Amino acid sequence: MGSQVELLVTPAKALVDDKVDITVERLAPRQPVTLHARLVEGTARFQSYAHYRADDMGRVIVAKQPSLGGLYTGVEQMGLFWSMQPSPGQKPGLRLRKKDVSTPFLVDVRVHDGHLDVMREENLPWLTTTTVERWYLGDGVKRIPVREGRVRGTLFLPPGDGLFAGIIDMYGSAGGLAEYRAALLASRGFAALALAVFAYDDLPSDLFSIDLDYFEEATEWLLSHRNVQNHGVGIVATSKGGEIALSMAAHMDKVAAVVAIGSYSAVTGAPLPYKDTVFPCAPFLLEKVVETKEGYLDIRNGVDTTKEPGIKACVQVEKAQCPIMLVAGEDDLNVKSVFHANQAIARMRAHGKTNHTLLKYPGAGHLIEPPYTPLCGLLYHTVYRGCMFLGGEPKSHAAAQEDSWHKILDFFRKHVDGRAQSRL
Template sequence: MAKLTAVPLTALVDEPVHIRVTGLAPFQVVCLQASLKDEKGVLFRSQAFYRASEMGEVDLKHDSSLGGDYMGVHPMGLFWSLKPEKPLSRLLKRNVNIPHQLHIKLCYPYFPVEGIVVSPPLDSLILERWYKAPGVTRIQVKEGRIRGALFLPPGEGPFPGVIDLFGVAGGLIEFRASLLASHGFATLALAYFGYDDLPSRLEKIDLEYFEEGVEFLLRHPKVLGPGVGIISVCIGAEIGLSMAISLKQITAAVLINGPNFVSGIPHVYRGQVNPPIPFNEEFILTNALGLAEFYRTFEETADKDSKYCFPIEKAHGHFLFVVGEDDKNLNSKVHANQATAQLMKNGKKNWTLLSYPGAGHLIEPPYSPLCPASRTPSVIPGVYWGGEVIPHAAAQEHAWKEIQKFLKQHLIPDLRSWL
């Protein structure tokens, strides 16, 4: 009798799962299917075909998929190859207090034909995928102008502090902060527009607001200090870079696919205004899917005239640039290379660059499905983010480990005693 197993059944989303099938006929071909519904009811699905061994077993750690949504040996392929039934949907966890429920089915291979009744699955199970580990505390933050959510690891601490910034989606996005807290970081998911009483639209980047967020985090008795880190993506990475230059408390900045200049909205700090650089609307591309690609819009300015670049050499902390070389929203590889060249020119060695061929703009925690395109409030019908499924998945898995190592290295004065 065919039996499907997965270990563990309950885990954090960045933890691998060992999936096996036993009790099959020798060399039998079967289909493994995965599905989940997001909080809006959008269904995400994936499938892969496997041939059993002469012992009648399939082990995703060692066996190669024959086809489906991926081919080759990929133990977590069913997770990162999930695709939405509703086009331009992104799997974005909003409520981190409840897990994703991932349904996995073991089926006979079949091709959907109208009028043909599909056999029931040979076996099935449900996995719980959490963004928040047991004991992690979530504290709603509404202090002064600051709006967000603070996640604290279990225990007395103190813990290294991190501020988490996202980009054009706006609102309060907590999944990465809660996951970092699950790995020992006191993390503030900081909203800056489109949430609570914050502005509905971004008209300026007020760095003093973000400075208040840094000071709030450092005042907390469970935050280690004397500095904090930033993890950021897209416009959030632009803000993160600007913060690292202006605020001495920033010890480590993770910048995922961001520009090294003010891209569209002026930055303001203590009366000084840093205006956005010119961009060429003619370079906004519409691809074959009718989706916008913005990665060429700053070519004529950012690539050739360094006067537009942030004075990154003034920063006191360390930088980790994470680049998807297939980013279709920003020319992230060029911007990161320009930033590191500027640091080297000034005799600085306070940076690391991770550059991933085939990875797109939205590099997220491991085993998250690639989101190549999605809707955004300001672009109709949507934005093409880029990325190829398998190399993007590999980039996410590698980068997440390196991000945590980098933050620990630069936020924990005596790492050995902390470990």
């Protein structure tokens, strides 16, 4: 029977934020099977599995039939992707992160007979298998390394010679350069600059040496590009990047819209110079960090913006002329992101501002990424040299990622894309 079983995944090649249909055919009626997905990225190995029972016609249609067990239950069309976990035996704190966007995630999907726990089994027999390509970089998207003045990063341009809405994409306190979200934004029609903040190329090696002028230079460079609309940039930024994005919105008139994900409402860790001013910081309170017996860190109480000097460090978001979207997980164990989002909104409201949106998600953790990305609830942080809790429950976090991503894209289309604005 094994040679007759068919596994269909369509489309077999797609962007990571596209859904796929998974169907198994030619099983015996009511046959129990395990669907098993695996991928390897560098030295990292991730996998997931779910238990299904064929219908009376010998079929499993993942988008319509419930998983009966495994890493998720219920009807979850993309469950095999968002429920992935590091394979057993790897270092704690592993994060699935695409480092080379010129290649896809290659996901091997297998069908096993019976309901099995496959996580620790390497060589189980299978009935059929296929490989799925999951891309951040769409067909025809151009990838252009950037070394212009002080600006360091990678520009992604959609196919064609049009004037595209410009987006700056930043991450947080881990430093380096992450390209995957910017590549996906370009695949969805934006000119996206993955901007390095520190610890990349000849940029400062730590957060204590960065200044806001650098981000203004990046903004001006992107707006001057011949393929980018020149009226203003959007910014999407996570964690430490979010507080920089809010600071840019408060003090730069060329910022058209900001999305801050899992962000503080204040400058944290180190003062932030800008022109002739130095914005003070909320210091990191090491005595408030909790360490578990395993050595894992809970840092969510490490910054206090309810009393001085934290209050003075709060970003002057009330000065922002552009719309601001704050994305926060209620189970964020890294930053009290719902608290900080509400703190920023209270400041705007106190000045009569209504240019704010809060996307608040129960059960979501710190790293709210593009859809169908596995939850990273525990992260090894290169700067802290330890594992820290990020929080989140896989199913709820997956729902937050799917909902927020489409709202972020719509937000930028509405507020940054001049072509869309002209059609309104």
